[in-house]
Amino acid sequence: MRRLRRYGTLIGFAGIVAAFAVLLPDTFLTTRNLLNISQQVSMLAVVAFSMTLVMAMGDFDLSVGSMASLAGVTAAAMFQAGHPVPAGILAALAVGLAGGLLNGVLVAWVGILPFVATLGTLTMFSGAAFVVSDGRTIFGRDIPEPFAAFARGGVEVAGVTLPALTLAALGVFLVVWVLLEHTAFGRRLYAIGGNAEAARLAGVPVARLRIAAFGLTGLGAAAAGLMYASRVASANPTQGAGLMLDAIAAVFLGMTMSEEGEPRVHATLVGVLILAVLANGLTQLRVDSYIREILVGAIILAAVGAAGLGRILGR
Amino acid sequence: MTTGGFRAGNSAGAMLLAGLLALAAATPAAAEGRVTVVTPYLAQPGTQFYVDGFKAAAAEEGWEVNVIDTAGDIAAAVARIEDAVTQGVDAIVINVDPAQVEAGLAQAQAAGIPVVGMDAGMHPMLATNVTSNGYAMAVETATYIVNRIGGAGNVVMFVFDPFPPVQMRGVIADAIFANHPGITVIDRVTPDVQDGGIADSRAKMEAILAANPEPGSIAAVWAAWDQPALGALQAIEAAGRAGEGIVITGIDANPQARDAIAAGGNFEASVAQDFIGIGRTAAGAVARLLAGETIREPVIYVPTRLITAANVAE
Secondary structure, eight states: OHHHHHTHHHHHHHHHHHHHHHHSTTTTTSHHHHHHHHHHTHHHHHHHHHHHHHHHTTOOOTTHHHHHHHHHHHHHHHHHTTOOHHHHHHHHHHHHHHHHHHHHHHHHTSOOOHHHHHHHHHHHHHHHHHHHHTTSOEEGGGSOHHHHHHHHOEEEETTEEEEHHHHHHHHHHHHHHHHHHHSHHHHHHHHHHHOHHHHHHTTOOHHHHHHHHHHHHHHHHHHHHHHHHHHTTEEOTTTTTTHHHHHHHHHHHHHTTSTTOOOOHHHHHHHHHHHHHHHHHHHHTTOOHHHHHHHHHHHHHHHHHHHHHHHHHHO | OOSHHHHHHHHHHHHHHHHHHHHHHHSOOOOSOEEEEEESOTTSHHHHHHHHHHHHHHHHHTOEEEEEEOTTOHHHHHHHHHHHHHHTOSEEEEOSOGGGGHHHHHHHHHTTOOEEEESOOOOTTSSEEEEOOHHHHHHHHHHHHHHHTTTOEEEEEEOOTTSHHHHHHHHHHHHHHHTOTTEEEEEEEOOOOTTOSHHHHHHHHHHHHHHOOSTTSOOEEEESSHHHHHHHHHHHHHTTOGGGOOEEEOSSOOHHHHHHHHTTSSEEEEEEOOHHHHHHHHHHHHHHHHTTOOOOOSEEEOOOEEEOTTTTTO
């Protein structure tokens, strides 16, 4: 029974997939559509995977969406100024890392609650994105063709083209998975999440680890912002804004699958896929886009609520 | 350890299934034409009118229309275009810059599904784009001024050349004024638009009024959009020169401009786009494509309308 409780969300996910497969027999479970879904969700996935790092410590990063926007416009502004593609990408990632480390310092050294600290930097990064882009969408000839071509390209394996964005998201998944599940760094993040004070007394360098984790989350957000800019061949100072809440929702959906209620990155992957499959399938079923949003919110609440109830009843 | 967790976990799954099945039951059966409209901008008034016009025309055709608003998210617009392609709709209509959703357009093209732009911008992957003619809008107001001032007098122009859709309006007004030897363009101002354009246009107009103190020394103000026209109006009224008969025109006919025109002062005319007509014409383009026609023109223009005190209340 313990196992079934833990897999309730996974069963729900399988149910959703099965329902769509029945309702959309010709189009849902096709290779093309599944690859489309993987590509559509890749940006959210990268944000959610890196969000898992800070959530493992019981922290939050609300600034990831505006960091994604800032990274996108940073790269685009570099391109506009005539710099080559790699320089633009490096600059954007550097901004992401620096912004993330700033979050970490505010939380770990200054001692501001993560919610407040990252709410503050959310506003700062968003303002910076407007400054860098002059409030405009950077597009057209300012975006180099190779940069935009990345999101349209892929790697052909056995006659199927795996989208580059999907592979990028998988790469980030592997890095975060190894970090969290197979290194001392990851184990210590979970120790901090369990009891930060106990971890500190046990000799875990809590402050430094927190700063590092926030730095990596910022880096992930910047990578997602670059993927987004490539996907839409343009950069706009608000385009990443929607990523933050969905990323947190995905991690929470994943947490319902963990016995201890801990965020694990492979569970986050399931959370991300649930959101993506719902968006894709409900669109194909021609469900009104506003009703779709109500439905997705209700499903998140149902899953998290059911898991919480399960934990209470199971005690 | 009890079975509580199992019950709870399963109930979430059951709820999802029940919800999806209910939705499927509520979904109407496939009609003659299935058309998906994708826009990130449905919250904007103009877009709502396009969509209303499109839906009204689609209802007459008996099509099944699905309008998808991605609430400002461009990547989601790409994703939803891809989903519509997967779903195998008969046509897709977009109201978003085609260059930004090219990844989705490429899939539609590969699947042979026509995509029509509804004030989206010209693009080789669109069957056609339906919009207003920016050149024609400038013709309406520039000729209005020429006629009102009898082809003679000093004219102040407010332009904005860095933005192509506004730049093209200025080019036309330049040509029309130049065609009348009695008209002199005494200033061609590019206002600072950071604050929306009204305040700086007012300041610029105050300076021009100060430099031309003689009554009648300025016959008209032609503005490439409404905000500078409103700023010029404020400057003229504040300078106590509203009685000189200076004719002001704008373009876009926004609500503030309509109020000024209705008030019967110096701001006499502006040009309104026919948003509903753009939606209806986009549906007309879809109908032609569904009938197997190839649309030759990459842009279809919908006539605009000169707004004056005579018709502003309509």
